[in-house]
Amino acid sequence: MSVERESSRVLPSIPASPGLIASVLRLLAFVDDLPRGSTGMLKFGEMGLILLESRKICWAVSRSMRLRLTDILRNQSTPPLPREAVEEIYRRCKGDGKPIGEALVMSGLVTEAGLRVALFKYNGEAIAHLAGSGMAPETFVSHTRTGYDPKFSFSPCEVLAMLGSLDDPARALAAQIELANTLVPDSFGAAFVRSDAAAGALVIAVDRACDLPVVDLVEVCNWTAGLFDVAHTFDPEASLARATWGGQLALVAWRSKDVVYVGLCASRAAAARLLSRLETSAKSSGVIAAAARYGGPA
Amino acid sequence: MRPLGPPLGGGLESNPLDLVCAPASLRTGALLDAATSERVRERLQGLAATLPDLFGTLEPTCLDRIAERLGGEAGDATFGEILLLSDKSLHVIQPLPGRPGVALVAECPASSSIGLVLSAIRARVAELGAE
Numbered sequence: 421m422s423v424e425r426e427s428s429r430v431l432p433s434i435p436a437s438p439g440l441i442a443s444v445l446r447l448l449a450f451v452d453d454l455p456r457g458s459t460g461m462l463k464f465g466e467m468g469l470i471l472l473e474s475r476k477i478c479w480a481v482s483r484s485m486r487l488r489l490t491d492i493l494r495n496q497s498t499p500p501l502p503r504e505a506v507e508e509i510y511r512r513c514k515g516d517g518k519p520i521g522e523a524l525v526m527s528g529l530v531t532e533a534g535l536r537v538a539l540f541k542y543n544g545e546a547i548a549h550l551a552g553s554g555m556a557p558e559t560f561v562s563h564t565r566t567g568y569d570p571k572f573s574f575s576p577c578e579v580l581a582m583l584g585s586l587d588d589p590a591r592a593l594a595a596q597i598e599l600a601n602t603l604v605p606d607s608f609g610a611a612f613v614r615s616d617a618a619a620g621a622l623v624i625a626v627d628r629a630c631d632l633p634v635v636d637l638v639e640v641c642n643w644t645a646g647l648f649d650v651a652h653t654f655d656p657e658a659s660l661a662r663a664t665w666g667g668q669l670a671l672v673a674w675r676s677k678d679v680v681y682v683g684l685c686a687s688r689a690a691a692a693r694l695l696s697r698l699e700t701s702a703k704s705s706g707v708i709a710a711a712a713r714y715g716g717p718a
Numbered sequence: 719m720r721p722l723g724p725p726l727g728g729g730l731e732s733n734p735l736d737l738v739c740a741p742a743s744l745r746t747g748a749l750l751d752a753a754t755s756e757r758v759r760e761r762l763q764g765l766a767a768t769l770p771d772l773f774g775t776l777e778p779t780c781l782d783r784i785a786e787r788l789g790g791e792a793g794d795a796t797f798g799e800i801l802l803l804s805d806k807s808l809h810v811i812q813p814l815p816g817r818p819g820v821a822l823v824a825e826c827p828a829s830s831s832i833g834l835v836l837s838a839i840r841a842r843v844a845e846l847g848a849e
Contacts, residue, residue: 606788632787639780647802650771654764657804663797665781669790671797686788 441618443551444583445634448576450557451475452633460562467555468546471568476575478568479519479539480546484553487545489521492538493530501529522569532571539572544582575631577623580638581610584624587617595625595679602683602697603627606690607672609683612641621645624679632684644673644682660698662691674698735835739824739842741814742766744773750820765809765823772800772811773821801832808832810839816847 451462454475462470468482490510494501509527513520521539524530530538574582585592595611603609608629612621621641630637644661651658659675670691672683685691738758741750747767749759773796785791800811810824824839 632784636777636780636783639777640784643776646771646775647800650768651802651809653768655802655804655807655809657806658802658809660803661801663800665797666785666791669785669788684784684788686790 440548440552441583441622443554444548444580445638447547447551448580448634451477451576452635454560458560458562459564460560462557463559463561464550464555465558467553468550470547473568473570473573476570476573477543477579478573480543480550482546482549485546485549487542489538489542492541493524496534496538505529519568521572536572540574540582543574544579547579548583576634577626577630577632577637580634581623581626584622587615587622587624591679592624598676598681599625599627602694602701604690604693604697606686607683607694609681610637610641611679611681613678613680614645640671641682644680647673648675648680662695664688735826735830735838737824737826737830737835737838738762739822739839741820741846742769742823744769744813744819744821746770761825762823765811765825769811769821773797804828808835810835812839812843814843814846822846
């Protein structure tokens with residue numbers, strides 16, 4: 421079994437709740453509002469910090485958090501990584517001032533993908549703790565570089581989706597796979613559900629190209645939810661939508677059970693390709709039979 | 719209000735798409751053509767009633783920022799053409815460029831060719847713009 425698939429055994433300990441999601445949104449919106457390319461340290465007084473590289477989250481620390489990165493890394497392999505081997509690398513990194521995750525990859529104990537999953541969970545949990553503390557960021561200290569590999573950094577909307585996924589990790593994983601299999605070049609997207617855990621749309625998955633400000637991501641998801649809600653009043657079976665704006669841009673939305681997907685397309689051609697993929701998907705699953713007929717001009 | 723396809727107001731034989739359309743208010747969701755047959759009104763009034771919920775409900779600069787991330791230009795900070803599909807029906811909302819606050823709403827069976835439907839609707843929008 422791969423390290424990535426095993427990762428679901430180690431879930432962050434913070435449950436999704438309306439208060440938490442709202443607090444996390446405020447915190448992540450603060451990150452989004454920093455100037456483009458911001459690199460440095462966002463400080464929360466004595467409570468903790470977030471390290472950013474080009475406005476992406478590399479590392480987060482919260483004093484109230486008990487979960488350790490090494491525990492996540494050890495437990496997402498079968499059998500768990502030997503504690504002695506991990507602690508030896510940890511000691512060496514502490515002495516050299518190097519990030520332990522990357523040293524574990526160098527040692528061959530952990531794959532890059534496995535490290536990314538572990539860091540994702542660790543940072544997500546730390547951010548949830550920071551947001552839950554109610555403390556606003558106090559200062560941002562600019563650095564020229566954090567020293568973290570951009571491969572292991574996360575956009576605010578990825579972190580938001582990770583926390584949203586806690587509501588139902590299996591559903592979120594399926595949504596992530598659907599996005600990966602369906603989105604086309606020149607598009608990015610997200611999946612969301614309605615949940616008691618959020619006042620509006622609860623984002624549960626985003627693809628890695630999606631770097632929208634979290635406020636805008638939630639706004640467009642809420643609009644899409646409203647679109648299907650109002651459509652339900654005159655056509656309860658409506659499951660596919662396309663809306664255009666500007667000269668070339670388009671939003672394509674589709675529903676599958678209780679999950680709604682949004683694809684944002686940089687061109688009408690991308691929107692047409694996305695609809696074509698939905699057609700293929702419809703043929704195999706029958707979920708969106710209407711898409712199978714879509715062949716009109718973009 | 720009238721079904722699309724010549725002759726106007728004709729039956730299925732003369733309107734093979736079985737497409738009906740009418741202008742409606744984006745602000746109130748009301749159909750704007752008083753001379754609407756009850757049959758056509760029944761098919762369109764549900765769609766028209768949703769217009770106030772679909773237009774002007776997004777934060778105005780949101781689409782601008784998304785456009786920026788997509789590498790495009792937003793133009794108007796609201797959606798243009800909206801299509802909704804199901805196994806049963808195709809619904810289209812097309813704001814009229816020359817008449818702010820008014821959109822053409824249209825409906826046809828899902829078995830219709832979407833390409834032909836969109837062409838017919840765009841032609842009707844052009845006609846309305848010229849009136």
